[in-house]
Amino acid sequence: MRTELPMVPELRLDLQRPDVSEAARVAALVGDPVRAGILAILRDGPHCVCEMAAALGERQNNVSNHLARLRDAGLVRASRHGADARWVYYERDEAAISDAAGALRDLLG
Amino acid sequence: MRTELPMVPELRLDLQRPDVSEAARVAALVGDPVRAGILAILRDGPHCVCEMAAALGERQNNVSNHLARLRDAGLVRASRHGADARWVYYERDEAAISDAAGALRDLLG
DNA sequence: CGACCGTCTCAGCGCTGACTGACACACTCA
DNA sequence: TGAGTGTGTCAGTCAGCGCTGAGACGGTCG
Numbered sequence: 001m002r003t004e005l006p007m008v009p010e011l012r013l014d015l016q017r018p019d020v021s022e023a024a025r026v027a028a029l030v031g032d033p034v035r036a037g038i039l040a041i042l043r044d045g046p047h048c049v050c051e052m053a054a055a056l057g058e059r060q061n062n063v064s065n066h067l068a069r070l071r072d073a074g075l076v077r078a079s080r081h082g083a084d085a086r087w088v089y090y091e092r093d094e095a096a097i098s099d100a101a102g103a104l105r106d107l108l109g
Numbered sequence: 110m111r112t113e114l115p116m117v118p119e120l121r122l123d124l125q126r127p128d129v130s131e132a133a134r135v136a137a138l139v140g141d142p143v144r145a146g147i148l149a150i151l152r153d154g155p156h157c158v159c160e161m162a163a164a165l166g167e168r169q170n171n172v173s174n175h176l177a178r179l180r181d182a183g184l185v186r187a188s189r190h191g192a193d194a195r196w197v198y199y200e201r202d203e204a205a206i207s208d209a210a211g212a213l214r215d216l217l218g
Numbered sequence: 219c220g221a222c223c224g225t226c227t228c229a230g231c232g233c234t235g236a237c238t239g240a241c242a243c244a245c246t247c248a
Numbered sequence: 249t250g251a252g253t254g255t256g257t258c259a260g261t262c263a264g265c266g267c268t269g270a271g272a273c274g275g276t277c278g
Contacts, residue, residue, distance in 0.1 A: 011157075011159065011160060012156070012160050013160065013163050013164075015150060015156070015160055015161075015163065015164035016164065017146065017164050017165055017166065018146055018149035018164075020142060020145035020146050020149050021142065023139065023145055024139065024141065024145040027137075027139040027140035027145065028136075028137075028141075029136075029140075030133065030136040030140075030213070030216065030217070031133055031136035031137030031138075031140040032133065032137075032265090032266080033129060033130065034266085036129035036132055036133040036136065036216060037126065037127055037129050039129075039216055039217070040127035040129050040216055041124060043218065047121070047124070048120075048224085048225095049224075049225065049226095050120065050224070050225090051120060051121050051122065052124075054122050054124065055122075055125065055126050055127075056126055057126065058267090059267080059268080060224075060225070060226095061225080061226075061227085061267090061268080061269085062266080062267060062268080064226060065226090065266080065267085066266090067226095068226080068227085080274095080275090084223095084224090084275080084276070085274080085275055086223060086224045086225075086274075086275050087224065087225090088224075094218070097217050098217075098218070100217060101213070101214065101217040101218065104139070104210070104213055104217070105214070107145060107148055107149055108139070108206050108207075108209060108210040108213070109152065109203070109206065109210070141235090143236085157254080157255095158254075158255065159254065159255085168237085169254075169255070169256095170237090170238080170239085170255080170256075170257085171236080171237060171238080173255060173256055173257085174236080174256090174257085175236090176256095177256080189245090193245080193246070193253095193254090194244075194245055194246085195244070195245050195246065195253060195255075196254065196255090197255060197256090
């Protein structure tokens with residue numbers, strides 16, 4: 001039972017709408033299990049699409065779709081393999097991910 | 110241009126599917142702008158539903174719906190006002206929110 | 219060159235989830 | 249007791265998103 005609540009209800013209707021668009025945008029991206037799994041797999045270095053698809057139990061084009069979302073958001077980068085350019089390796093953009101984590105930390109304290 | 114990539118493509122199909130269910134669950138919750146706004150407003154102490162609805166520009170029953178989602182997840186607590194029990198004040202459960210932030214920090218580094 | 223491979227793109231479909239309106243509930247006050 | 253207020257709940261509706269299949273692209277190897 002909280003005692004610091006005001007004894008008389010005093011509505012505070014002057015509250016400003018907080019700007020949480022960035023945090024919500026990032027959280028909605030990470031909120032998908034496939035995209036969260038991709039970011040988790042890429043923690044230990046670059047991987048190609050087929051490796052991640054196999055690890056996640058998802059089809060390649062599906063993983064590719066989610067990778068495009070993460071790429072558009074700037075959270076991952078793509079680069080073709082030097083020896084066999086058919087393989088596309090993805091890696092995390094740690095700077096962008098750090099910014100995203102900062103927005104979430106600002107919201108969740 | 111990364112030079113530490115293997116010169117010959119060696120598929121690593123032994124990757125384990127990482128467990129990101131908790132992080133994805135939390136992120137999907139925070140991924141909604143209304144719920145993110147609620148958590149932001151509650152950073153400066155308890156507020157009743159009508160205050161948050163006014164600040165967010167949303168209807169009371171809609172905010173109440175989102176509060177139920179956050180309540181079921183344990184991120185917020187509800188308590189009726191001592192003087193006028195019609196008002197329901199919500200406050201953040203900092204322990205649960207800290208756990209949620211930990212799961213996201215573990216994923217985003 | 220042609221066959222094959224890994225990846226990307228996109229229309230289509232199905233389903234989840236947010237918003238709404240109406241109603242019910244708990245409480246206060248005249 | 250009745251009206252009025254703040255909140256909760258629920259079915260209905262609809263936009264949005266994820267998954268799929270088919271096709272196209274770029275690259276490799278014979």
